[in-house]
Amino acid sequence: MAATLPISPISHKLCRSSRFGHNASTPRFCSPIFSISPCLIGTASELRARLPLVSSAVTTNSILHDVGATVAVLGGAYALVLSFDSLTKRNVIPQDFKTETEIIINRNNNTSLSHLSGFYLSLSRKLVHILSGLLFVLSWPIFSGSSEARYFAAFVPLVNGLRLVINGLSISPNSTLIKSVTREGRPEELLKGPLFYVIALLVSVLFFWRKSPVGMISLAMMCGGDGIADIMGRKFGSAKLPYNPRKSWAGSISMFIFGFFISIGLLYYYSSLGYLHINWDTTFGKVAIVSMVATVVESLPITDQLDDNVSVPLATILAAYLSFGY
Numbered sequence: 111m112a113a114t115l116p117i118s119p120i121s122h123k124l125c126r127s128s129r130f131g132h133n134a135s136t137p138r139f140c141s142p143i144f145s146i147s148p149c150l151i152g153t154a155s156e157l158r159a160r161l162p163l164v165s166s167a168v169t170t171n172s173i174l175h176d177v178g179a180t181v182a183v184l185g186g187a188y189a190l191v192l193s194f195d196s197l198t199k200r201n202v203i204p205q206d207f208k209t210e211t212e213i214i215i216n217r218n219n220n221t222s223l224s225h226l227s228g229f230y231l232s233l234s235r236k237l238v239h240i241l242s243g244l245l246f247v248l249s250w251p252i253f254s255g256s257s258e259a260r261y262f263a264a265f266v267p268l269v270n271g272l273r274l275v276i277n278g279l280s281i282s283p284n285s286t287l288i289k290s291v292t293r294e295g296r297p298e299e300l301l302k303g304p305l306f307y308v309i310a311l312l313v314s315v316l317f318f319w320r321k322s323p324v325g326m327i328s329l330a331m332m333c334g335g336d337g338i339a340d341i342m343g344r345k346f347g348s349a350k351l352p353y354n355p356r357k358s359w360a361g362s363i364s365m366f367i368f369g370f371f372i373s374i375g376l377l378y379y380y381s382s383l384g385y386l387h388i389n390w391d392t393t394f395g396k397v398a399i400v401s402m403v404a405t406v407v408e409s410l411p412i413t414d415q416l417d418d419n420v421s422v423p424l425a426t427i428l429a430a431y432l433s434f435g436y
């Protein structure tokens with residue numbers, strides 16, 4: 111009987127197995143059915159004889175599970191960028207925000223985007239900035255409970271990073287990606303903010319994944335907080351920061367508030383699924399401190415030397431690791 115696929119972590123049993131051997135040090139979640147499956151009934155020697163067969167069945171099942179999840183999330187990433195390009199082409203994205211320059215753009219004939227400026231274009235890019243990373247973090251539970259699942263998840267930012275490099279070097283430029291993700295429509299822009307952004311996603315998956323609050327908080331601040339800061343700052347940011355005239359109180363306060371609540375939301379999501387055990391008595395304070403650190407770092411006049419998509423996740427990871435310890 112094929113072993114039941116390990117589902118994580120709704121079930122309550124821990125069993126020690128991994129795709130490449132059944133004496134894994136990493137516990138994995140298995141479905142309750144797995145623990146009473148007929149193939150596990152018998153004497154100890156019979157069980158030992160059957161275990162390699164069960165283990166290989168579980169291995170095959172979880173590989174297929176993770177391949178399916180990877181394809182689904184890759185498709186989601188591609189669809190997100192495509193849909194925002196379509197929304198801006200059809201002027202569905204609200205244009206009730208002032209642009210720095212009023213220009214009628216006929217995007218279908220690939221009017222040069224270098225004339226584009228202002229809020230209109232940046233709103234689309236910022237929504238991609240906010241949604242890509244947050245939807246990616248929310249997608250992690252669809253991967254299997256095996257200890258190798260994170261490497262399948264990491265394949266998604268890896269492929270997108272390669273896509274950004276190929277387009278950024280104009281090896282085979284994709285106008286949809288360039289329009290949706292760059293400020294001024296120049297392919298080389300993809301090699302800066304967007305590439306750093308995708309690398310931050312890769313680091314969060316590989317080093318923190320579902321088992322630590324650090325990675326998800328860093329993405330909450332980089333994707334949600336920094337993204338909202340741009341939108342709110344451009345719209346309401348008349349009162350500039352005394353130490354950085356390019357940033358505003360409205361942008362920074364928005365980053366702190368939205369980054370804090372998105373972080374709490376992600377921690378609640380992962381704790382309710384059983385991946386994290388959160389002590390809520392102390393967590394709110396810790397997240398507030400981490401959000402403040404990230405907001406202050408983002409507000410500093412260092413963007414020309416260090417992209418926000420590097421400084422914000424790095425500062426958040428450091429602050430969160432010192433606060434949570436794992």
Ligand SMILES: C/C(=C\COP(=O)(O)O)CCC[C@H](C)CCC[C@H](C)CCCC(C)C
Pocket residue numbers: 183184186187190191235236238239241242243245246249266267270290291292302303304307308311418419
């Ligand atoms: C616009 C982006 C970054 C620019 O940042 P900034 O310069 O404005 O500070 C985001 C680039 C997104 C990238 C092209 C696609 C990333 C997809 C992600 C790895 C997976 C998303 C999956 C999900 C299910 C949609």
Ligand SMILES: Nc1ccn([C@@H]2O[C@H](COP(=O)(O)OP(=O)(O)O)[C@@H](O)[C@H]2O)c(=O)n1
Pocket residue numbers: 303336337339340341342343344347356357358359360361362365408409413418
């Ligand atoms: N704390 C902040 C962040 C951004 N902003 C506004 O958003 C614009 C873009 O911010 P940014 O240079 O950090 O953009 P990204 O590097 O995040 O794409 C700034 O020029 C400001 O108008 C703000 O007012 N306050």
